Amino acid sequence: MVVLATKCYVEGDARERALDGLRSLVENAVGDLAVEYEVGLRHDDFPSVTVSGEDETVARNVLREEWGAITPEFEAGEVYTGTLEHWDDEGLVLDAGEEIRIPSDQLGLGPGTPDQVRTRYGLVQHLPMQFVYGDPNRLADAERDRLYEWSRGPGRVNVNSATRGETRATVNRAGHAQDIITVERLGLLEQSIVCAEGTDPPGLLASIGGYLPAELLCVVE
Template sequence: MHTITLAVRIYRTSQIKYVTSVLKFKLEGLRCSLERVEAAPKKWIKVSFSGEDEDVALRYLAKEFALCPENLKNLGKNVVVRGRISGVNSNGDKLYVDIGVFQPREVQAEIPIQQLQAQLADGRKIALKKIVEIFGLCENVPLTVKISDLASDGSVKAMLAEEQRANFGTWVKSLLDRLLVLGATEHEVRDALKHSGFARDIVNVEQPGLLEHAVVCKLGTDAIGLIPKVGGNLRNASLVVFSPSKVVDFFGENFLDTF
């Protein structure tokens, strides 16, 4: 039997049932039984499964959802980890990312402001608060990071993984607004769009995480305009706007060439 912690986070205990149904569907056809699905520390999903194909299932789930490191000893320099933003420190010079490390103690990755300035602001000395605002780096937003240093004091330094930075570049260059919905299933998101009358104003619904979605708006549709009505149908979710026009207005059109 394997017991692992997926890089999937729930927002409410009731969502364990949904996650369980998704995992059962994903493992259909494999000779493997899902034994237990529960919440690990910080609401990451802990899964136990067994059977003849349990090793195949392990590799598949790791590829599909990624795994939490769980223990600090499983981290190393240049290791890429999928996490969730947890906030900014009081000095405003570090972005904290929960990467699913809770043994022997809970540890979060720290992305220094200088690193974000280099990767997202073309080296310009922009305040972290402004970078967070422009790129929608709010609490619970999925973020893939690369470990850059494991300090002697136990802190973990990180930077944006290349795939994450490239994804931001793709989003900016598309010139299409995105409404990030955090804490809802895809069905709930699409249902909310349908009932609010905005289904025709979107191009697609991307899935950065199992319970995190990016609603891609059609050109000319402002994501912020969706919030009043869509938000009313997604009362338990958080909504965050990613606006390429805001990025370009702040940095200038030549900024697109930096990605």
């Protein structure tokens, strides 16, 4: 079984739509392999994928590579993935099956309080993030590189509580299809709307915010 490092925290019909979408994504990832699989949801909102068959080892590795995996144990110096649960003056707290605190001096994302850093880089709640386990824990180099790349590239609007399809549909419904390049999937319910040149991310956020019951944060240069 692989426990995916992304959360399904919405309720009701939205949860069913999200899990249906996840099943499709798992099918796309491992459907050509000789395996059978079943998608479930743990009590802590992390999805699990039970895999069996001739190619089960390959399938598990594919899923870990695509989503990251929640593991029962950690080794110092190794990279893991957790979801952003909360933040305070002392740092960020990720959920990686247990709480992982990243102290503010181990973020490596420039000046400011953890909340200011979170806002500057568009770190919506539940965003999957990579960290290096240790004493202290720190953000992984690849994670820092990704976030710096966001701030240097075209503007973005990051959202949570919505699938990629729902986010795309919302942009279209608000009349902004021509103002974006794409919607990148960051997690099952966390997306990044990549703005086209000349599009103002705060303006896009204001326009689509009324359509999405979600947290939205801009990433601007």
